[in-house]
Structure formats: structure tokens, C-alpha cells
Amino acid sequence: MSDPADHVTGITRRQKEAVRESWGKLSSEWKKHGVEFFIRLFKTYPSILAYFKTFDGMDFDAIRSSPKLRAHMLNFKHGITSFVDNLDDVECLTVLIHKMTENHFRRQIAVNEFQDAFTLFTTFIQEVTQCDDITLGAWTATLTVISTVIRDHMTLLHTREDGV
Numbered sequence: 543m544s545d546p547a548d549h550v551t552g553i554t555r556r557q558k559e560a561v562r563e564s565w566g567k568l569s570s571e572w573k574k575h576g577v578e579f580f581i582r583l584f585k586t587y588p589s590i591l592a593y594f595k596t597f598d599g600m601d602f603d604a605i606r607s608s609p610k611l612r613a614h615m616l617n618f619k620h621g622i623t624s625f626v627d628n629l630d631d632v633e634c635l636t637v638l639i640h641k642m643t644e645n646h647f648r649r650q651i652a653v654n655e656f657q658d659a660f661t662l663f664t665t666f667i668q669e670v671t672q673c674d675d676i677t678l679g680a681w682t683a684t685l686t687v688i689s690t691v692i693r694d695h696m697t698l699l700h701t702r703e704d705g706v
């Protein structure tokens with residue numbers, strides 16, 4: 543059976559389906575999984591935790607139960623949902639990623655932080671959902687496209703003074 547690739551992103555139809563299905567499962571229980579993902583992210587990358595001034599001076603138990611962590615987890619979830627829902631509308635997808643990039647660029651967050659977070663996110667998905675290699679490859683392809691758009695947009699923002 544043919545599996546056409548998007549001519550801009552290179553992501554195939556089956557890969558898009560795999561990512562949508564996988565995210566559907568994971569996001570429906572994000573209140574539980576999101577906490578574990580972010581705590582692991584902060585433990586693995588203290589440099590990422592340092593961007594969250596709101597958690598300054600808090601230990602991991604306090605962060606774990608903080609409503610501010612739950613609020614950021616929801617921001618992250620809605621962002622990923624908007625990307626996954628728009629894999630077929632690349633123009634809209636690009637605008638969504640640009641907006642998110644600008645929000646983080648203002649906070650001096652670099653593309654490396656996104657790449658580290660996405661690598662950990664892929665490992666996390668594999669562990670939590672026990673997904674197959676096709677789904678894992680589909681996530682890697684999707685997050686690579688998102689990372690590339692973030693990287694290119696950050697490069698552009700660096701050339702502008704106001705960062706938007």
C-alpha cells in the first residue's frame with residue numbers, strides 16, 4: 543500500500559496517523575504522565591529547570607505538587623496537540639511553531655533546550671506507551687521537523703532586535 547510523504551515535511555501519511563494515535567493515548571492521561579515527564583526533564587537537565595524562575599528554591603517534591611507545574615504541563619500539552627492536529631496544514635503548523643518559538647526566545651531559551659526536551663520526550667513515550675518502532679520513528683520524524691522550524695526561526699529572530 544502506498545504511503546505518500548508530505549512534500550514539505552517528508553512525514554508520511556502512516557507516520558502522521560501513528561503520531562496522532564500515540565498522542566491521543568498519552569494526552570488523555572497527561573495529568574499523570576506530564577508530571578513524570580517534567581520532573582524527569584528537570585532532573586536530567588538542571589539547566590532547563592533554571593529557566594523556570596517560579597520553581598527557584600523549591601525541591602522536587604514541592605515542584606511535583608505545584609499548580610504551576612500543572613499549568614505549564616497544560617501549555618505544553620496544548621502546544622503539542624496543536625502541532626499534531628496540523629501536520630496536514632503545514633502553513634498553519636509553521637505559524638504555530640513560530641509563535642511558540644517567539645514566546646520562548648523572549649525567555650532566552652535556545653533550540654538546544656527544545657532538542658534535549660524532545661529527545662527525552664521520545665524516550666518517555668516509548669517507555670510509557672510501549673509503542674512500536676514505526677510509532678517511535680514517526681515521533682522522531684515529527685519532532686525533527688518541529689525542531690528544524692524552531693531552529694530556523696530562532697536564527698531569524700537573532701537577526702532582529704525586538705525578537706518578534
Ligand code: HEM
Pocket residue numbers: 590591593594595596610614617618619620621622642645646649651655656659
Ligand atoms: C513543544 C514544546 C513546548 C511548548 C508547546 C511550550 C509551551 C509553552 C507555553 C504555551 C507557555 C506559556 C507562554 C506564555 O505565557 O508566554 C510556555 C511557557 C514557558 N516555557 Fe514552554 N513550551 C515548550 C517547551 C519548553 C522548553 C523545552 C522549555 C525549556 C526551558 C520551556 C520553558 C518555558 C518557560 C520557562 C516558560 C515560562 C513558565 C512560567 O512563566 O511559569 N518550554 N511554554
